[in-house]
């Protein structure tokens with residue numbers, strides 16, 4: 037039996053198959069759906085441009101024997117700047133790998149929202165944020181949505197809300213202040229107040245305000261270092277797409 041459904045989603049992976057087909061992963065409110073689009077790479081195919089990686093659109097699907105097939109599609113946002121900026125494209129590929137790796141059976145509409153907001157703040161002329169900031173917000177919020185949020189409310193020892201010298205502790209998933217810290221270990225990161233506030237924003241802010249802050253210089257560097265190490269420790273190993281992203285950033289001149 038066939039059923040038809042219309043879903044909004046973001047293409048997070050595409051793979052050519054056969055002579056003219058494509059199989060793509062669509063991140064939707066209800067999780068990832070793998071969809072076959074037959075004949076889509078034929079010359080003149082109407083939907084070829086829509087079924088491209090990192091296109092957000094509306095997709096009409098047919099479900100048959102537990103599989104999804106594409107009937108039609110319309111793009112809503114194609115995040116064009118990603119096609120011309122290698123570093124941003126590499127970062128989006130890292131986000132995609134993280135989402136696919138941490139997928140659960142539960143519907144998680146926040147993950148689609150997080151991905152779309154991150155792509156928007158990577159590419160939009162007016163709302164653009166530094167790549168390191170977008171990456172850190174994505175990493176910390178993803179791990180929060182998955183149930184592994186760090187506790188950054190106050191120093192775990194003296195309960196000071198905003199200490200002069202905060203220390204973010206990766207192994208303990210919390211924070212402490214320099215006055216209370218007896219000895220720092222390798223997984224303790226002393227940070228500025230601005231870096232702490234950035235990390236708090238990524239973990240606790242409503243989605244409307246997730247990127248509504250500016251952080252730069254040493255504070256941005258500390259925030260980014262903390263987010264990457266915190267997430268990588270929870271996942272257990274650095275992903276290939278993360279290594280690729282860093283190799284690329286090291287190689288290309290700063291923009």
Ligand SMILES: [Zn+2]
Nearest residue numbers: 191194213216
């Ligand atoms: Zn303290």
